[in-house]
Amino acid sequence: MFIPLRDDNPTSRFPYVTVGLIALNTVVFLVQAVAPHGLQMAALRFGAVPFEITHFRSLAEPAAFPPLLTILTSMFLHGSLFHLLGNMLYLWIFGNNIEDRLGPVRFTLFYLASGVAAALTHIAVQPSSRLPMIGASGAIAGVLGAYWLLYPRARVKTFIFLIFYIDVVAIPAGLVLGLWFVLQILNVGLGGGVAWFAHIGGFLAGILIIRLALGKGYRQLRAPWGDRGLGQA
Numbered sequence: 001m002f003i004p005l006r007d008d009n010p011t012s013r014f015p016y017v018t019v020g021l022i023a024l025n026t027v028v029f030l031v032q033a034v035a036p037h038g039l040q041m042a043a044l045r046f047g048a049v050p051f052e053i054t055h056f057r058s059l060a061e062p063a064a065f066p067p068l069l070t071i072l073t074s075m076f077l078h079g080s081l082f083h084l085l086g087n088m089l090y091l092w093i094f095g096n097n098i099e100d101r102l103g104p105v106r107f108t109l110f111y112l113a114s115g116v117a118a119a120l121t122h123i124a125v126q127p128s129s130r131l132p133m134i135g136a137s138g139a140i141a142g143v144l145g146a147y148w149l150l151y152p153r154a155r156v157k158t159f160i161f162l163i164f165y166i167d168v169v170a171i172p173a174g175l176v177l178g179l180w181f182v183l184q185i186l187n188v189g190l191g192g193g194v195a196w197f198a199h200i201g202g203f204l205a206g207i208l209i210i211r212l213a214l215g216k217g218y219r220q221l222r223a224p225w226g227d228r229g230l231g232q233a
Contacts, residue, residue: 001161004093004176005168009154015096017104021111022088025136028076029084039079047132048074050123059130070132075115077134079193087136093156094147094173095140098210101150106213114142114206121201133195138202141184145206148177 032042045064052058052067065073078084099107118138147154152174159168184199 002176002179003159004090005157005159007093007097007151007154007156007173008170009097009151009173011096011100013100015099017107017111018091018095018099021095021136022091025076025078025084025088029078029081032077042077043079043132043134046070046073046077047134048119048123049132050126050129053123054127071116071119072112074119074132074134075112075136075139078136079134083135087140091136091140091143094177095143097151097154098143098146102210102213110146110206110209110213111139111142113209114145114202115139117205117209118142118195118198118202121205122195122198125197133198135195138195138198141199141202142206142209144177144180145203146210148174148181148203149207149210 032039035042044060048070049059049067053071056067058067064070078087095107095111098110102110115136115138118141119133122133122138152172154173155170156173156176157168158171158176160166181200181203184196184203187194188196188200190196
């Protein structure tokens, strides 16, 4: 098991959008938790159900939103406190640098586009599923993909727990995020209520979108981290 704790990649401005997204997701979760029927009802009403989207009709009446709009609403719902905390941790560590590079407006569009791409990937793989998909994981996977492309040599302090080995080690982001992506692929088919293909689709979409957004300029961002080696914290 490995858990990233923070990176050593400074930013030039305060990440208002990243903090705003974390606050928004947290508030929505708290509202879900205290609402009648709680998290389950919110997931059923506002989650993205592949069957509804591919058949252009809602299974529940009255529908809270048209099926296509649930692709967006689902990005701000979480099924548990652990689900929320895990996603927000990754967004806090890696989102600020992508926002710093793109600026607040483009970062907002990038985040939403990555989330939509992630949801569509899941829907394409399971078009007849009647289970709602919720969570910011797909959009955040896009952030991880962009970070992997732009800052592969930035070091990430990572908590590692492997049976009898426990430590906090500074590891290049390219390795941390590359391993994360590989684990998503290896977990496909395990189920467990996780939309693994959404993670995969979001990560790849993030790489593509940031590449298109920055053009040839993305290569310039790799050089400043070239003298950073592997070290322990």
